[in-house]
Amino acid sequence: MKPEIETNLEIDTKMHVNKLFTLVFLKKNKSVLLGLKTRGLGKGFWNGFGGKVEKNETVMDCAKRELKEECNLEAKDLKQIGVVRYDLLHDNSSDVVHIFTCTQFEGVEKPSEEMNPIQWYKFRAIPFTQMWPDSPHWYPYMLDEKYFSARITYSDENTIKGSSIQVYNNLSNVLKIAE
Numbered sequence: 001m002k003p004e005i006e007t008n009l010e011i012d013t014k015m016h017v018n019k020l021f022t023l024v025f026l027k028k029n030k031s032v033l034l035g036l037k038t039r040g041l042g043k044g045f046w047n048g049f050g051g052k053v054e055k056n057e058t059v060m061d062c063a064k065r066e067l068k069e070e071c072n073l074e075a076k077d078l079k080q081i082g083v084v085r086y087d088l089l090h091d092n093s094s095d096v097v098h099i100f101t102c103t104q105f106e107g108v109e110k111p112s113e114e115m116n117p118i119q120w121y122k123f124r125a126i127p128f129t130q131m132w133p134d135s136p137h138w139y140p141y142m143l144d145e146k147y148f149s150a151r152i153t154y155s156d157e158n159t160i161k162g163s164s165i166q167v168y169n170n171l172s173n174v175l176k177i178a179e
Ligand SMILES: Nc1nc2c([nH]c(=O)n2[C@H]2C[C@H](O)[C@@H](COP(=O)(O)OP(=O)(O)OP(=O)(O)O)O2)c(=O)[nH]1
Pocket: 021, 022, 023, 040, 041, 042, 047, 048, 049, 050, 051, 052, 053, 086, 095, 097, 132
């Protein structure tokens, strides 16, 4: 199964994948835990928890580590659900973000230097106006636990030039976009 959900990508760039990132979404009672980023990339936006994959670290290890660092929780059932590839025309580079969901976790949630405050948001009340502009394109699949890949082209830091999203019935096809 490979239905194309949304395509509006004007250019098919073959840009070098620059950096690998992770992003984790904890779920409870039809709500998702988000944090307000206090610094760096995405400062002032609500987001899941994650960061750069370090040398000699798997994306899964990175997802666990960043979750613990940023909200003090330990993931028990991380599920890799999607990949978002960002083609950044203004930077002539691509970032790839591996998306995880998690429903079992341990510890006491706590804000961190990088994510403060943190807050549970109902699925129907996600604060999209205070998030990366591409979030509404793919959050519905992540919230619905659908395997997906998304390719988003930005022409500058705030402007989406095109997007393409596909859903799958397993993970292996999802990962091809990250190659
Ligand atoms: N690179 C990139 N990351 C994005 C985008 N949208 C988005 O949600 N993210 C996520 C992925 C990561 O979880 C996070 C960026 O990672 P980061 O810069 O905070 O990485 P880090 O924690 O390792 O950084 P540091 O501040 O500790 O040095 O934002 C995007 O357009 N580009």
